[in-house]
Amino acid sequence: MKLGLIASSVAAMCVSLHAIAAPIKIVAAENFYGDVARQIGGSRVQVTSILSNPDQDPHLFEASPSVGKALANAKIVVYNGADYDPWMVKLLSASSGTSRQTIVVGELLQKKAGDNPHLWYEPDAMPAYARELASSLQSDDPSHAADYAKNLQTFLNALKPINDRIAAIKAKYAGTPVTATEPVFGYMAQALGLAMRNEKFQLAVMNDTEPSASDVAAFEGDLKSHHVHLLFYNSQASGGAAQRMRDLALKVGVPVVGVTETAPAGKAFQAWVLDELNAVEKALAKGSR
Numbered sequence: 001m002k003l004g005l006i007a008s009s010v011a012a013m014c015v016s017l018h019a020i021a022a023p024i025k026i027v028a029a030e031n032f033y034g035d036v037a038r039q040i041g042g043s044r045v046q047v048t049s050i051l052s053n054p055d056q057d058p059h060l061f062e063a064s065p066s067v068g069k070a071l072a073n074a075k076i077v078v079y080n081g082a083d084y085d086p087w088m089v090k091l092l093s094a095s096s097g098t099s100r101q102t103i104v105v106g107e108l109l110q111k112k113a114g115d116n117p118h119l120w121y122e123p124d125a126m127p128a129y130a131r132e133l134a135s136s137l138q139s140d141d142p143s144h145a146a147d148y149a150k151n152l153q154t155f156l157n158a159l160k161p162i163n164d165r166i167a168a169i170k171a172k173y174a175g176t177p178v179t180a181t182e183p184v185f186g187y188m189a190q191a192l193g194l195a196m197r198n199e200k201f202q203l204a205v206m207n208d209t210e211p212s213a214s215d216v217a218a219f220e221g222d223l224k225s226h227h228v229h230l231l232f233y234n235s236q237a238s239g240g241a242a243q244r245m246r247d248l249a250l251k252v253g254v255p256v257v258g259v260t261e262t263a264p265a266g267k268a269f270q271a272w273v274l275d276e277l278n279a280v281e282k283a284l285a286k287g288s289r
Helices: 002-019 031-044 065-073 086-094 125-140 142-158 160-173 183-191 199-206 213-224 241-252 269-287
Strands: 024-030 045-051 076-079 101-104 177-180 195-197 231-234 256-259
Touching: 024 031, 024 065, 031 045, 031 076, 031 125, 031 142, 031 269, 045 065, 065 086, 076 086, 076 125, 101 125, 125 142, 142 160, 160 183, 160 269, 177 183, 177 213, 183 195, 183 199, 183 231, 183 256, 183 269, 199 213, 199 241, 213 241, 231 241, 241 256, 256 269
Parallel strands: 024 045, 024 076, 076 101, 177 195, 177 231, 231 256
Antiparallel strands: none
16 A cells, blocks of 8 residues: 555656656747747746847847857757848857757748848748747647647737738738838838838948948938838937938938837737837828828
8 A cells, every 4th residue: 555655656746747847948049039939838938038128239249158058058049040140150059059959030931141131020930930939849848739739829810910900001002112221121011012212222221331322312312202101210220321311201201110120128029010010000191191
């Protein structure tokens, strides 16, 4: 009888230990990928997001020793790719973690260096990433595969309001000429059917070079003549020529919508994108009067 009780106690302890197993450690280069990881993994994951400050210029980021430590202990690592966060490649090559899985969103979308790297504004990006992450979690933790599948479906369902808003804006404003200081919102602008102008200027700013005099003149002409109905401005990492265009837009009355490369603190990916789409819709209504 005592042996039976002991065996039952040991079994109960094993079940208890299994229930409190250490969470799967995920490191995301950007906080919006980290947010989606929390939504898919729930309480079974521990997520560290490296770029998480919306007031920080991501192009000036320098990794601290704590980032290397987090990567060494991670089971799953996520980063953007397409040469947006090349520091991650360097950190991973120097890290000792060998059993981890790596998800590169750019590779999922078949994007490469030279393509617009702001992939999170591509409507197909997050569903592709979420599915890949759910698959990785199921591989690492098959006993909870059903939970990850359920969380994935919940996340995909939560994207419907975004897709509905995109469709509504496109139906009303497709073909509207707009401009931007950088191609941050480029994929989303394309999904909305907007006619983007001054792309050479945008690429110069993104690549930290000075736009040509002719590109500056063309941009200024679009604003002064109100040929464009909206200016997208990178409110997180802009200066110089981009700042001058923003100031000119405000002076001549062209609506300006600030977009960022990092999600606001504490805001889910879906809420962040919906807020920006709401701002775009409001600005287009004003600029098209």
